Amino acid sequence: xxxxxxxxxxxxxxxxxxxxxxxxxxxxxxxxxxxxxxxxxxxxxxxxxxxxxxxxxxxxxxxxxxxxxxxxxxxxxxxxxxxxxxxxxxxxxxxxxxxxxxxxxxxxxxxxxxxxxxxxxxxxxxxxxxxxxxxxxxxxxxxxxxxxxxxxxxxxxxxxxxxxxxxxxxxxxxxxxxxxxxxxxxxxxxxxxxxxxxxxxxxxxxxxxxxxxxxxxxxxxxxxxxxxxxxxxxxxxxxxxxxxxxxxxxxxxxxxxxxxxxxxxx
Numbered sequence: 196x197x198x199x200x201x202x203x204x205x206x207x208x209x210x211x212x213x214x215x216x217x218x219x220x221x222x223x224x225x226x227x228x229x230x231x232x233x234x235x236x237x238x239x240x241x242x243x244x245x246x247x248x249x250x251x252x253x254x255x256x257x258x259x260x261x262x263x264x265x266x267x268x269x270x271x272x273x274x275x276x277x278x279x280x281x282x283x284x285x286x287x288x289x290x291x292x293x294x295x296x297x298x299x300x301x302x303x304x305x306x307x308x309x310x311x312x313x314x315x316x317x318x319x320x321x322x323x324x325x326x327x328x329x330x331x332x333x334x335x336x337x338x339x340x341x342x343x344x345x346x347x348x349x350x351x352x353x354x355x356x357x358x359x360x361x362x363x364x365x366x367x368x369x370x371x372x373x374x375x376x377x378x379x380x381x382x383x384x385x386x387x388x389x390x391x392x393x394x395x396x397x398x399x400x401x402x403x404x405x406x407x408x409x410x411x412x413x414x415x416x417x418x419x420x421x422x423x424x425x426x427x428x429x430x431x432x433x434x435x436x437x438x439x440x441x442x443x444x445x446x447x448x449x450x451x452x453x454x455x456x457x458x459x460x461x
Contacts, residue, residue, distance in 0.1 A: 213242050213300065222307035226326070229319040234326040237423055238307075241331050244419045245300050248338075248412060252293045255408050259286055262401040265394050274359060278398060281352050285402065292345050292409070299334050335420040342413040349406035353399050360395035 213219055219242060226235035262282055269275035310325035 213246050213303075216304055216307075218304050218307040218311070221311045225311055225314050225322060229314070229322060231319065231323055231326070234323055237331050238303075238326065238329075240419055240423055241299075241303060241334070244335070244416070245296060245303070247415065248296045249300075251408060251412050252289070252296065255289060255405055258401050258405055258408075259289060262398055265397060268394050274395075277359060278356065278395065281355060282398070285349065285352055285405065288345055288348050289405075292341060295338060295341050299338070302334075303329070332420060332423055335416055335423070339413055339416040339420065342409050342416060346406050346409035346413060349402050349409060353402035353406065356395055356399040356402060360393065360399065 219238075222238060223235060226238065259282075262285075266275060266279050266282060269278060306325065306329045310322055310329075313325045314322035
């Protein structure tokens with residue numbers, strides 16, 4: 196879980212590989228041994244997804260830490276204070292996103308423990324119901340929406356930094372032109388600050404990078420969600436086909452059972 200020890204400092208504790216968690220391993224084992232393939236696939240998909248998200252958030256943490264390190268290099272105190280607030284807000288958004296992933300992880304481990312207990316007490320049907328109660332697609336829908344909000348938030352921050360950088364460039368240009376006019380030289384036209392130079396440009400790019408990472412995670416979530424939904428539909432279709440075949444076989448069996456009686460009557 197993330198910690199915030201002091202303003203502008205962000206940390207993340209190392210997490211044990213989710214597949215190595217005893218409760219998760221036990222759940223996957225009993226699902227496989229009980230022939231609950233759809234439920235097993237849902238749990239495995241969520242486990243892989245959460246591990247992928249944790250890796251992405253670790254990468255984003257590195258970006259945020261690097262961005263933090265540049266704040267003290269901003270000379271203008273007013274601009275430094277404004278940009279610092281934007282960076283701290285970005286860190287807060289990271290903590291919120293990473294906290295959601297950690298919460299889903301903790302709920303999954305607890306639900307896995309309860310599901311295995313239900314299986315031992317009441318059998319495979321209770322196990323299936325417990326996995327259904329995890330509402331894995333619902334959790335993924337929630338994460339998708341949260342990640343989309345993170346992407347929009349970082350893009351807005353990048354836009355704010357761009358405006359601040361542009362105004363800073365203009366202000367410096369005004370000062371230089373005042374000096375030029377006072378010394379009898381012709382004033383130069385003001386130009387926008389070059390987007391790939393300076394500390395503000397670096398922070399802006401970092402915000403955009405984090406926005407792209409949120410967007411990529413949102414797309415990953417959508418892909419996983421659609422995969423689970425497709426698997427569920429295929430399972431339902433197979434169950435429907437099997438039910439139709441059983442019905443057809445019963446009909447044929449009943450028909451064969453009636454034929455001798457009809458012949459005797461003849």
